[in-house]
Amino acid sequence: MSSDTALRAEALGKRFGRRGAWALRDCSFRLPPGRVCAVVGPNGAGKSTLLALAAGLTAPTEGTVSVLGTTPAAARPRVGYVAQDKPLYPQLTIAETLRMGADLNPGHWDTAVAERIVQGGDLDPEARVRSLSGGQRTRVALALALGKRPALLLLDEPMADLDPLARHELMGTLMAEAAQYGTTIVMSSHVVAELEDSCDHLLLVGGGRIRLAGEIDELLAAHLRVTGAADTTALGGHTVVESRVTGRQLTALIRPAAPLPGDWHTSAPSLEDLVLAHLRNPAAPGLTEESAA
Numbered sequence: 701m702s703s704d705t706a707l708r709a710e711a712l713g714k715r716f717g718r719r720g721a722w723a724l725r726d727c728s729f730r731l732p733p734g735r736v737c738a739v740v741g742p743n744g745a746g747k748s749t750l751l752a753l754a755a756g757l758t759a760p761t762e763g764t765v766s767v768l769g770t771t772p773a774a775a776r777p778r779v780g781y782v783a784q785d786k787p788l789y790p791q792l793t794i795a796e797t798l799r800m801g802a803d804l805n806p807g808h809w810d811t812a813v814a815e816r817i818v819q820g821g822d823l824d825p826e827a828r829v830r831s832l833s834g835g836q837r838t839r840v841a842l843a844l845a846l847g848k849r850p851a852l853l854l855l856d857e858p859m860a861d862l863d864p865l866a867r868h869e870l871m872g873t874l875m876a877e878a879a880q881y882g883t884t885i886v887m888s889s890h891v892v893a894e895l896e897d898s899c900d901h902l903l904l905v906g907g908g909r910i911r912l913a914g915e916i917d918e919l920l921a922a923h924l925r926v927t928g929a930a931d932t933t934a935l936g937g938h939t940v941v942e943s944r945v946t947g948r949q950l951t952a953l954i955r956p957a958a959p960l961p962g963d964w965h966t967s968a969p970s971l972e973d974l975v976l977a978h979l980r981n982p983a984a985p986g987l988t989e990e991s992a993a
């Protein structure tokens with residue numbers, strides 16, 4: 701089934717246990733296909749829960765999530781998922797693991813891409829998974845997920861235990877896949893600076909809710925870093941994400957409602973700047989397609 705949406709959540713919520721706290725609540729967004737989407741947020745924000753819901757590994761408590769225009773279960777053959785703990789069969793060798801990938805994905809298994817990823821790490825195909833380091837295991841998990849040639853890749857902190865060279869190489873492989881095959885990639889990470897060059901879409905999750913959602917260019921264009929004379933009334937009418945007064949100077953990150961007077965010094969925030977400002981200020985109003993509508 702073709703779809704103009706790779707991932708859509710509507711009022712999606714997940715609570716573990718009948719009396720447990722909400723891991724994710726009231727979460728609504730739409731991700732167009734072909735995007736490379738960063739999912740960022742503090743520890744315990746709900747990122748892994750969101751990815752597991754999209755992968756169909758856990759069921760929503762409320763609301764819906766649709767994947768490639770259908771249910772997560774129906775979309776599974778076209779989805780590659782790498783969980784945070786990279787579960788693999790420890791007793792299998794790397795070669796056996798890849799053969800299993802081929803067997804489980806008849807007709808759409810790309811041996812070349814899977815083997816290339818493994819060879820990139822200089823791994824012995826006869827090595828058993830249990831003998832691999834964390835980063836080497838990540839490489840095998842990515843080889844399995846990419847070998848499937850999925851339309852949607854869900855990656856939960858895929859780079860966390862890779863060395864800088866491996867990160868660079870595998871990020872390049874992911875970007876090349878996205879560019880060549882139009883693969884949609886949804887990737888959680890804590891290293892925001894690393895995402896700036898590779899991702900074009902952002903989901904910022906905080907306290908189980910979506911705080912920012914949209915194209916990174918548009919989110920950045922909606923915000924301004926401003927500096928001016930410290931006057932608490934000066935930013936009235938604008939949405940202030942964070943502000944700080946040093947001596948007689950006020951520095952703030954705002955979403956301007958109108959052009960600012962010329963005595964303000966303004967600059968465009970970086971992605972890291974934007975994300976950190978929202979993380980430092982959990983009560984600041986978010987910006988999503990819904991809130992903008």
Ligand SMILES: Nc1ncnc2c1ncn2[C@@H]1O[C@H](COP(=O)(O)OP(=O)(O)OP(=O)(O)O)[C@@H](O)[C@H]1O
Pocket residue numbers: 716720722723724741742743744745746747748749750784
């Ligand atoms: N299986 C579970 N049972 C009970 N609570 C859970 C379970 N999985 C997650 N949670 C809770 O749900 C909330 C969100 O967790 P989640 O793992 O989605 O966060 P995260 O954003 O991925 O965090 P991190 O950056 O630390 O990986 C947390 O409060 C966590 O304790």
